Structures are given as C-alpha cells and as structure tokens.
Amino acid sequence: MKSNEIKEAALKYFTIHGYEGASLSQIAEEVGMRKQSIYAHFKGKDDLFLNVLRDAKETELTSKLQYFSKVDAENPEKDLYGFLQLIVDLFQKNEHVKFWLRMSFFPPAHLEKAITEEVVDIEEKVQVILEEKFQAWIDDGLIIKEEVITPTFAFLGVVDSIMLELVYGNDQKRLNDKIAASWTVFWRGVSHK
Amino acid sequence: MKSNEIKEAALKYFTIHGYEGASLSQIAEEVGMRKQSIYAHFKGKDDLFLNVLRDAKETELTSKLQYFSKVDAENPEKDLYGFLQLIVDLFQKNEHVKFWLRMSFFPPAHLEKAITEEVVDIEEKVQVILEEKFQAWIDDGLIIKEEVITPTFAFLGVVDSIMLELVYGNDQKRLNDKIAASWTVFWRGVSHK
DNA sequence: ATATAACTGACGAACGTTCGTTAAAAATTA
DNA sequence: TAATTTTTAACGAACGTTCGTCAGTTATAT
Numbered sequence: 001m002k003s004n005e006i007k008e009a010a011l012k013y014f015t016i017h018g019y020e021g022a023s024l025s026q027i028a029e030e031v032g033m034r035k036q037s038i039y040a041h042f043k044g045k046d047d048l049f050l051n052v053l054r055d056a057k058e059t060e061l062t063s064k065l066q067y068f069s070k071v072d073a074e075n076p077e078k079d080l081y082g083f084l085q086l087i088v089d090l091f092q093k094n095e096h097v098k099f100w101l102r103m104s105f106f107p108p109a110h111l112e113k114a115i116t117e118e119v120v121d122i123e124e125k126v127q128v129i130l131e132e133k134f135q136a137w138i139d140d141g142l143i144i145k146e147e148v149i150t151p152t153f154a155f156l157g158v159v160d161s162i163m164l165e166l167v168y169g170n171d172q173k174r175l176n177d178k179i180a181a182s183w184t185v186f187w188r189g190v191s192h193k
Numbered sequence: 194m195k196s197n198e199i200k201e202a203a204l205k206y207f208t209i210h211g212y213e214g215a216s217l218s219q220i221a222e223e224v225g226m227r228k229q230s231i232y233a234h235f236k237g238k239d240d241l242f243l244n245v246l247r248d249a250k251e252t253e254l255t256s257k258l259q260y261f262s263k264v265d266a267e268n269p270e271k272d273l274y275g276f277l278q279l280i281v282d283l284f285q286k287n288e289h290v291k292f293w294l295r296m297s298f299f300p301p302a303h304l305e306k307a308i309t310e311e312v313v314d315i316e317e318k319v320q321v322i323l324e325e326k327f328q329a330w331i332d333d334g335l336i337i338k339e340e341v342i343t344p345t346f347a348f349l350g351v352v353d354s355i356m357l358e359l360v361y362g363n364d365q366k367r368l369n370d371k372i373a374a375s376w377t378v379f380w381r382g383v384s385h386k
Numbered sequence: 387a388t389a390t391a392a393c394t395g396a397c398g399a400a401c402g403t404t405c406g407t408t409a410a411a412a413a414t415t416a
Numbered sequence: 417t418a419a420t421t422t423t424t425a426a427c428g429a430a431c432g433t434t435c436g437t438c439a440g441t442t443a444t445a446t
Contacts, residue, residue, distance in 0.1 A: 002391080017302060021213035024436065033392070036437080040391050045436065102299055105360045109210060116363075144381075153374030157354035164353045167298045170309075181346030188337075189382030195425080217402065226426070228402080233425050238402065393442065401434070407427080414421065 003041045005031045011052050015099040019049060019108035050114065053103065056096040057118050063090055068129050076137045080155060081183060087159060091166045101163055130155065143190050151190045158182045196234045198224045204245050208292040212242060212301035243307065246296065249289040250311050256283055261322050269330045273348060274376060280352060284359045294356055323348065336383050344383045351375045
C-alpha cells in the first residue's frame with residue numbers, strides 16, 4: 001500500500017524536522033511522487049500527521065502493554081530491567097518512539113489538544129499497570145513497603161531519563177553507563193537489602 | 194536596548210513553535226515593529242537564533258555553577274535536593290531553560306553542530322563538578338562507596354526526568370509527586386541507612 | 387467501464403531577505 | 417555654540433522561493 005510508504009516518509013521527516021519543518025514535497029520526493037499526489041491518500045498535512053500519530057501511539061502502547069502481559073511478574077528485578085531494555089530496543093528498532101517523544105513534549109501548537117489527549121491516554125494506562133505490579137510486589141515483600149506511587153513514579157522517571165538519553169543519542173557508551181547507574185540506584189532504592 | 198526586546202520575543206516564539214515554526218513577522222509584531230527592522234539588529238534568523246541560544250546557555254550555566262560554588266558541600270542531602278529545587282525555580286522563572294531543553298534535543302537540522310557544541314560544553318562542566326562533589330561525599334562516608342560515576346549519572350537522570358515533567362507541565366501536583374518519588378528513591382539508593 | 391492513483395498546472399499566502407529611503411540621534415567640525 | 421556630518425533604527429516595497437491546497441486530466445488496474 002502506497003499510503004504506508006507515505007506515512008513512513010512522513011514519520012521520518014516529522015521526527016527530524018518537526019511538524020512545521022517537514023514539507024510535503026520532501027515527503028513526496030522520498031516516496032517517489034509529487035506532493036499533490038499525497039492528497040489522493042490524505043486530506044492534507046494535518047490528516048497525514050494525525051495518522052502517523054495514531055500509528056506511533058499504537059506501536060508505543062501495544063509494545064508496552066504486551067510486555068507486561070506476558071511477563072511472569074514474580075521477579076521485579078528482571079521484569080523492570082527488562083522493561084528498560086524494551087524501551088531501548090523499541091527506540092532503536094523503529095522511528096515511532098522518537099516521533100512520539102518529540103510530539104508529546106513539543107507538539108505543533110494548533111494540534112496540541114488532540115496530541116495531549118492521546119499522550120495522557122497512554123500515560124494513564126501504563127501508570128495503572130505499573131501500580132498494580134508494584135502493589136503486588138510490595139504485598140509479596142519484594143519491594144519496600146511504602147505508598148505505591150513512590151516506586152511507580154520513580155521508575156517512570158528512570159524511563160524518562162533513558163528516553164532523553166536515547167534522543168540525545170550520539171554516545172552509546174554514555175547511554176549504557178547512564179542506564180546502569182540509574183538502574184543500580186533505583187533498584188537499591190526500592191528493594192530490600 | 195531594542196535588541197533585547199527582540200531577543201525576548203524570539204525566545205518566546207522559538208520555545209513555543211521551534212525554529213522552523215517561529216516567524217520573524219510574529220516576533221517583530223510582538224516587539225511592535227516590522228520584520229524588516231530586525232535586520233538592523235541581527236544579520237538574519239540564524240544570527241538571532243544563535244544569540245538567543247548563547248543567552249540561554251549563559252543563564253543555564255552560570256545558575257548551575259553558581260549554586261554549587263556557594264553551597265557548603267557538607268550536606269549532600271540538602272545540597273542535591275536544593276539543586277532539584279533550583280532546576281524547578283529556574284524553569285518557572287524564565288523561558289531560557291525550556292528553550293534550551295527543546296533545542297538540546299530537537300535542534301534545527303542546519304544548526305545542529307553549533308548547538309551540540311554548546312550543549313556538550315555545559316554538560317561536561319556540570320558533570321565534572323558533580324563528580325568532584327560526589328567523590329568528596331564518598332570519601333567522607335556520606336554516600337555509598339562505589340564508582341563515582343554511578344551516583345553522578347543517577348542524579349543527572351533524576352534531573353532529566355524532572356525537566357521532562359516540567360516541559361510536560363500541566364499538572365503541578367503530578368510534578369511535585371514525581372519529584373518527591375524520584376528524590377526519595379534516589380536518596381535511599383545512594384545514602385547509607 | 388468504473389475506480390483509484392498518479393500526474394500537470396496553478397493558486398494565494400507566507401516565508402526570509404534585500405533594497406532604497408527617511409527621520410531622528412550622536413558625533414564631529416567650524 | 418552652531419553647523420555639519422555620520423550613525424542608528426525604523427520603514428514600505430518588492431524579491432525569489434517555498435508552502436499547503438485545489439481543480440482538472442491522464443494512466444493504471446480491477
């Protein structure tokens with residue numbers, strides 16, 4: 001399907017140059033057509049963007065939900081560290097995550113509302129799942145007993161910081177060192193000695 | 194000085210809309226002049242942008258260096274948590290930090306090299322200072338004895354995650370909860386019981 | 387033959403930029 | 417001090433280019 005090729009090229013340019021910096025002619029050229037031909041597949045730039053956004057959301061959401069659904073949930077150390085690895089893999093495997101991150105935090109002004117809606121939706125779902133997991137681990141005595149929000153938010157913070165490092169991303173060693181450091185300290189901070 | 198007014202308006206629009214999304218006519222209108230008049234003060238859009246960038250860098254750098262220079266350095270818990278507060282204050286007091294963050298991670302493609310140079314410069318300087326502090330605290334037995342890079346990077350990770358939350362920033366309560374959670378877990382992870 | 391999807395051509399609008407000009411302020415000279 | 421020159425900072429008009437979009441036409445495929 002040609003629509004998917006267009007979305008793929010659009011994803012690339014939106015990610016690199018942002019909404020305003022990406023031009024339809026560049027996107028069309030990447031696919032090998034004229035920019036006017038895009039209008040046979042999408043109503044316009046906004047429509048194309050929102051389609052890419054929804055694809056990115058689905059990639060992001062299903063990957064994360066799927067991970068926690070097929071994890072045994074009896075070993076928080078393995079499960080949580082595995083989640084960090086998943087983030088890194090996702091980021092390096094497809095462009096969707098970087099696109100998602102950019103648009104989450106610096107959305108085009110006139111689409112901010114629509115974007116924020118989708119972002120909040122994912123955020124809430126992931127947070128709910130994480131809280132359930134942490135609560136179970138706390139009840140099992142695997143994680144320090146305290147308000148469940150504390151380890152949850154702290155872990156989400158680790159995820160965020162790693163994503164930032166991935167975006168920054170010109171230094172593989174630095175990335176690995178930062179992951180190791182954040183994980184070591186986090187785990188020591190939430191687990192029993 | 195009119196140049197400063199222009200830079201102020203430019204900072205605002207660059208922060209909200211990014212380099213490509215900010216237009217000289219909007220910036221000029223904010224100041225109360227025509228876009229052509231900007232060329233009496235700056236060579237062009239790039240020149241204006243780079244001037245704003247350098248201002249932002251100076252704000253960012255001097256604030257951080259100054260904080261650590263006038264801190265007594267005998268109480269890591271107070272000093273480090275104070276640094277987090279500084280970040281939050283800086284962010285909410287002036288627009289420079291948000292601008293800096295946006296351009297650090299999503300720079301306009303044709304200025305990426307120049308921007309990365311400045312970003313790396315700050316990053317290295319802050320890292321060096323933090324490592325010195327942590328080393329001293331480790332030697333004094335105030336922080337767990339391990340490679341100094343571990344608490345340093347972990348702390349920088351906490352800073353990053355808070356900055357992301359600040360950018361996201363439509364929820365003051367969530368921000369405070371995230372700071373509290375990240376700090377609690379971090380501190381438990383690097384300090385002795 | 388009926389869609390679908392590509393094309394050409396053209397549109398108004400906005401972009402960053404350059405030009406020549408004007409009026410006021412500052413510096414220099416008589 | 418008064419007259420002159422230079423500098424500064426704004427302007428309107430226009431440049432060439434690119435933008436997103438729309439209309440009409442041709443080619444492709446079911």
